[in-house]
Amino acid sequence: MSQHRPTGPNGRSGGVPALPDLPEATVARLPEYLRALHHIAETGNDTISSEGLAAAAGVNSAKLRKDLSHLGSYGTRGVGYDVALLIDQIEFTLGLTQRRAVALVGVGNLGHALAGYAGFASRGFRIAALFDADQARVGEPINGLDVRHISELATVAAAESIAIGVIATPAAAAQDVADALVAAGVTSILNFAPCVLSVPEGVDVRKVDLAIELQILSFHEHRKSALTSLPGGLAEEAVGT
Amino acid sequence: MSQHRPTGPNGRSGGVPALPDLPEATVARLPEYLRALHHIAETGNDTISSEGLAAAAGVNSAKLRKDLSHLGSYGTRGVGYDVALLIDQIEFTLGLTQRRAVALVGVGNLGHALAGYAGFASRGFRIAALFDADQARVGEPINGLDVRHISELATVAAAESIAIGVIATPAAAAQDVADALVAAGVTSILNFAPCVLSVPEGVDVRKVDLAIELQILSFHEHRKSALTSLPGGLAEEAVGT
DNA sequence: TAGATTGTTAATCGATTAACAATC
DNA sequence: TAGATTGTTAATCGATTAACAATC
Structure with missing residues (x-):
C-alpha cells in the first residue's frame, strides 16, 4: 500500500531533536x-x-x-x-501543525465529491488546486476553485508548495498522472484509481479502492451464509466469541 | 477496522465442503x-x-x-x-459468483458520487437502493434510481435481499443509520463517516476515512522534511534501501 | 494512605520472506 | 533431460495483548 522507507535505527550524529521511529x-x-x-x-x-x-x-x-x-x-x-x-x-x-496543500487531479464523479469534502479542510488540509486532462472542464469552478489543465501542474505545485496529490482519474490515466505529480515535486500520493502505481523511492503512495472494500465484505458475507446453511447449531458455535 | 469473528479451528462434524480459514x-x-x-x-x-x-x-x-x-x-x-x-x-x-445487492445511505456530496461509481457494478455489486433522511431529496433520481426515505429501509432491504450497506452520511447520523441497517438485516457495512460504529456480533464493518489517509501521508511528509533539513548527507543515508 | 491509571514488560500471535524441494 | 516455477518450510519480523510494577 504505502511504499515505505525504513528510517534506520535512528543512527544520527548531531544534536538534532530526534523523531522517534513509530511502528x-x-x-x-x-x-x-x-x-x-x-x-x-x-x-x-x-x-x-x-x-x-x-x-x-x-x-x-x-x-x-x-x-x-x-x-x-x-x-x-x-x-x-x-x-x-x-x-x-x-x-x-502527524505533521499537522501546518495546513498542507493538496492537489486533486481528476474532477469526474468522485473527484468532484472530494473537491467538496469538508473533512479535508477541517482536518489539516487545503485543496489548493484542481486539475483535469479534459479541456472541456478546464475553467469550471468547483467549490471556489477553477479547474486547471493538467499541463499546469508543475507550475502550480511549485507556486502553492504542494507536496501531496490525490488521483481521482480513471485507472488508465493514473500512472501518467502519478508521473506528472512526481515530476512536479509531489512526494505523497493518495490514489483512488483501481491500479498499482509505480513511483520512485521516497514517494509514498496510499490507495483507496472502493470496490475492494466491498469485495472484502463480500468474502465475509459468503462465509456467514455458508455457516448459516450448515446443519443446525453449528452456525452459532462457529461464530465463537 | 472490521469487527471480525474468529471462525474457530474449523472444528466441524458433517461432510460439508470445508471453507478453509484464510488469514x-x-x-x-x-x-x-x-x-x-x-x-x-x-x-x-x-x-x-x-x-x-x-x-x-x-x-x-x-x-x-x-x-x-x-x-x-x-x-x-x-x-x-x-x-x-x-x-x-x-x-x-470472495463470494462474487452472485452479484450482491447494496444499499447506499446518504446522497450528499460523496454519496452521490458513490451512487454513480461504475467500479461497483463492474466488480460484483449492484446498488439496489438509495436512501436519505432528507425528505427534500426523496424522489430525486440518481443514476436511474429514485432516492427513498430512510424509513423504507427495512421493507426495501427485504425485498431486494440487501445484505451490504454503505454509509455516506455525516458522522452525527452514522450510528443511527447503522442501527437501522442492522435492524433491516444488513450484516456488512462500509462506513465513510468519520466515526466509530458499534454493531452487534456477526456484523462486519469496514471503514474508509479520507482525511485519515491524508493524515498518514502527512506523517511521512513530516518525516521526509525533517530528514531533508538535517545537516548535509544524512538525508540520503537515512532513507536507506 | 487507598484507589486509579499509566507505561512497560514479556508472552503470544499472525504476517512476511527467502530458500528450496517437488514437479511440471 | 534441463529449465522453469510452484507450493511449502522455517526463520524472522512486527503487532497485539494481558498483566503488573510504577506512580500519581
Whole structure:
C-alpha cells in the first residue's frame, strides 16, 4: 500500500531533536485517536483515561497505551491524559501543525465529491488546486476553485508548495498522472484509481479502492451464509466469541 | 477496522465442503490479485507466473504464492497459473459468483458520487437502493434510481435481499443509520463517516476515512522534511534501501 | 494512605520472506 | 533431460495483548 522507507535505527550524529521511529500500525491509528480526542474535547472533557479514549477510538486500551507510549509520556498515572496536550502531541507527530496543500487531479464523479469534502479542510488540509486532462472542464469552478489543465501542474505545485496529490482519474490515466505529480515535486500520493502505481523511492503512495472494500465484505458475507446453511447449531458455535 | 469473528479451528462434524480459514491479510489482498488478473486476461494472456502476477498486484511473489496456496493448488509448476481458472477461484472465494445487492445511505456530496461509481457494478455489486433522511431529496433520481426515505429501509432491504450497506452520511447520523441497517438485516457495512460504529456480533464493518489517509501521508511528509533539513548527507543515508 | 491509571514488560500471535524441494 | 516455477518450510519480523510494577 504505502511504499515505505525504513528510517534506520535512528543512527544520527548531531544534536538534532530526534523523531522517534513509530511502528506503521501505530501511525495508522494516530489519526483515529486524534479524531476521537477532538470529539471528546467538544463534549467538554479535558481529561480522558486510556480506557475511555480507547473505547472512543474503537481499540483496546492496552494497544492505545502502547501506541501513545511511542510518542513519549504524556499521561498522568492515576488520572489519565490531558486532552488538549495529547491533541497537540499527535498533531505535531502527524505533521499537522501546518495546513498542507493538496492537489486533486481528476474532477469526474468522485473527484468532484472530494473537491467538496469538508473533512479535508477541517482536518489539516487545503485543496489548493484542481486539475483535469479534459479541456472541456478546464475553467469550471468547483467549490471556489477553477479547474486547471493538467499541463499546469508543475507550475502550480511549485507556486502553492504542494507536496501531496490525490488521483481521482480513471485507472488508465493514473500512472501518467502519478508521473506528472512526481515530476512536479509531489512526494505523497493518495490514489483512488483501481491500479498499482509505480513511483520512485521516497514517494509514498496510499490507495483507496472502493470496490475492494466491498469485495472484502463480500468474502465475509459468503462465509456467514455458508455457516448459516450448515446443519443446525453449528452456525452459532462457529461464530465463537 | 472490521469487527471480525474468529471462525474457530474449523472444528466441524458433517461432510460439508470445508471453507478453509484464510488469514485476514490474505483476504484483503485477493481483490487486488483479482483486479490484476482481469487486467492480464484483457491483454490476452491465459497463463501468468507468480512473479508476473505479483508485479501486477504490487506485492512480492513469495507472498502471492503463499496467499494463493491457502485457496488450494491451482498453479502448474514450471508453467504458472491459468488466468481464467484463478479468476474463477478467487471470485468464488470472495463470494462474487452472485452479484450482491447494496444499499447506499446518504446522497450528499460523496454519496452521490458513490451512487454513480461504475467500479461497483463492474466488480460484483449492484446498488439496489438509495436512501436519505432528507425528505427534500426523496424522489430525486440518481443514476436511474429514485432516492427513498430512510424509513423504507427495512421493507426495501427485504425485498431486494440487501445484505451490504454503505454509509455516506455525516458522522452525527452514522450510528443511527447503522442501527437501522442492522435492524433491516444488513450484516456488512462500509462506513465513510468519520466515526466509530458499534454493531452487534456477526456484523462486519469496514471503514474508509479520507482525511485519515491524508493524515498518514502527512506523517511521512513530516518525516521526509525533517530528514531533508538535517545537516548535509544524512538525508540520503537515512532513507536507506 | 487507598484507589486509579499509566507505561512497560514479556508472552503470544499472525504476517512476511527467502530458500528450496517437488514437479511440471 | 534441463529449465522453469510452484507450493511449502522455517526463520524472522512486527503487532497485539494481558498483566503488573510504577506512580500519581
